[in-house]
Amino acid sequence: MIIEMSNVSWERGDQTIINNINWSVHNKEHWCLLGLNGSGKTTLLNLINGYIWPTTGNINVLGHTFGEYDLRILRKSIGWVSTSMQQRLHGSERALPIVLSGKHATIGIYDSYDAADWSRAEALMETFGCSSLKNRTYDTLSQGERQRVLIARALMNDPKLLILDEPCTGLDLFAREQLLQMISSIASEESAPTLIYVTHHIEEILPCFKNALLLKQGEVYGADRTDYLFTSQRMSGFFDVPVQIEVKDERYWLTVKGDEWNK
Numbered sequence: 157m158i159i160e161m162s163n164v165s166w167e168r169g170d171q172t173i174i175n176n177i178n179w180s181v182h183n184k185e186h187w188c189l190l191g192l193n194g195s196g197k198t199t200l201l202n203l204i205n206g207y208i209w210p211t212t213g214n215i216n217v218l219g220h221t222f223g224e225y226d227l228r229i230l231r232k233s234i235g236w237v238s239t240s241m242q243q244r245l246h247g248s249e250r251a252l253p254i255v256l257s258g259k260h261a262t263i264g265i266y267d268s269y270d271a272a273d274w275s276r277a278e279a280l281m282e283t284f285g286c287s288s289l290k291n292r293t294y295d296t297l298s299q300g301e302r303q304r305v306l307i308a309r310a311l312m313n314d315p316k317l318l319i320l321d322e323p324c325t326g327l328d329l330f331a332r333e334q335l336l337q338m339i340s341s342i343a344s345e346e347s348a349p350t351l352i353y354v355t356h357h358i359e360e361i362l363p364c365f366k367n368a369l370l371l372k373q374g375e376v377y378g379a380d381r382t383d384y385l386f387t388s389q390r391m392s393g394f395f396d397v398p399v400q401i402e403v404k405d406e407r408y409w410l411t412v413k414g415d416e417w418n419k
């Protein structure tokens with residue numbers, strides 16, 4: 157079992173941001189997590205990573221129950237790519253040390269690293285087509301380059317779970333497809349980590365994401381196979397507006413019907 161959440165809620169003041177979530181992710185199941193802005197996706201991820209603590213309910217990640225295990229150790233087995241992570245990185249840091257810092261899941265490099273670590277960081281940059289950026293400082297990288305560096309960083313430690321929180325935000329069409337291609341090749345590897353791909357764009361969901369969790373106003377609207385959930389009828393219910401879903405090249409494309417959405 158990779159993630160097990162039972163009756164998890166997270167309240168802030170008198171607001172319930174995450175409401176009674178039950179969700180199980182088994183080994184080798186790749187999930188997409190879909191929800192509109194503000195539906196609670198990032199909050200749910202912060203709960204998984206132990207950055208915040210559930211108000212009620214239990215969370216078990218990679219076989220460890222929260223409250224009974226050192227989260228700093230657990231986090232080393234979780235790769236994490238998100239824009240909030242980007243904001244925490246130091247802009248003057250160079251790309252190669254950023255990738256290297258993934259080994260201990262730190263922001264900046266404090267620990268000692270051996271030659272094998274440096275070679276692994278270089279090899280990962282090679283894999284993600286960013287070798288030429290090794291000595292560039294983070295603040296000079298384009299958004300697409302940053303995301304690739306962050307994915308390389310997240311894989312530095314051979315994580316069992318890789319979480320990608322809206323990784324295509326701010327990418328142009330081609331950079332997006334390039335990044336998706338890389339994600340698809342990570343998923344197809346024999347030793348691939350379990351992937352969780354978070355987005356509010358249906359078209360980004362790759363065929364490898366066979367399972368989907370639909371989050372609506374902090375609640376689970378559906379947790380099932382992607383091909384079961386992603387129909388015009390179910391998505392219209394999820395979004396509360398009539399939408400049409402088409403499947404092309406094993407990806408889902410959504411069109412909003414009429415002007416119902418504007419009422």
Ligand SMILES: Nc1ncnc2c1ncn2[C@@H]1O[C@H](COP(=O)(O)OP(=O)(O)O)[C@@H](O)[C@H]1O
Binds near residue numbers: 192193195196198
């Ligand atoms: N620390 C916090 N304190 C209060 N409200 C929060 C906090 N973090 C998130 N929220 C609120 O919880 C809701 C869900 O946010 P978030 O999980 O970031 O959504 P998503 O990632 O799906 O866009 C939003 O309404 C947001 O304003």
Ligand SMILES: [Mg+2]
Binds near residue numbers: 199
């Ligand atoms: Mg978010």
